[in-house]
Amino acid sequence: MVQVNLDARTVRSLQQAIARNPQTVRTQVSSFLTHGIATFNRQILRSPWRVGGSGGGAPVDSGNLRDTHQREVSAFSARIFPTAKYAEYVHEGTRHMGERPWLDHAVQNSKNEIQQLESTLLTNIVSDLAK
Numbered sequence: 001m002v003q004v005n006l007d008a009r010t011v012r013s014l015q016q017a018i019a020r021n022p023q024t025v026r027t028q029v030s031s032f033l034t035h036g037i038a039t040f041n042r043q044i045l046r047s048p049w050r051v052g053g054s055g056g057g058a059p060v061d062s063g064n065l066r067d068t069h070q071r072e073v074s075a076f077s078a079r080i081f082p083t084a085k086y087a088e089y090v091h092e093g094t095r096h097m098g099e100r101p102w103l104d105h106a107v108q109n110s111k112n113e114i115q116q117l118e119s120t121l122l123t124n125i126v127s128d129l130a131k
Contacts, residue, residue, distance in 0.1 A: 024128045032121040033078035037071050043106035
């Protein structure tokens with residue numbers, strides 16, 4: 001499971017902004033979380049880990065695992081996770097198959113874009129509150 005969390009500095013800034021204008025913050029955070037989950041989802045889908053090969057997105061044999069990822073976005077959190085019951089065995093491996101940690105790969109490849117989204121979030125909140 002991939003989960004988007006804001007760092008402590010961002011949370012403190014958000015708490016102060018919420019007190020001043022809760023609707024603006026709610027709208028901007030919702031946008032950040034939606035775009036953040038979409039970023040992870042692109043990494044999972046676009047960089048398949050083919051059987052016998054390498055890669056980093058969701059492993060692709062039948063495509064079932066890749067296609068079972070669900071996205072949930074709530075007021076201040078978002079997560080993406082596979083619903084296939086065998087997903088953890090593919091991610092962590094078994095004694096017959098090496099691990100293929102596609103979610104870790106998605107996190108690493110998305111890190112810069114998520115940080116940019118977080119910066120945009122704070123900039124937008126500050127500029128909206130400064131009006």
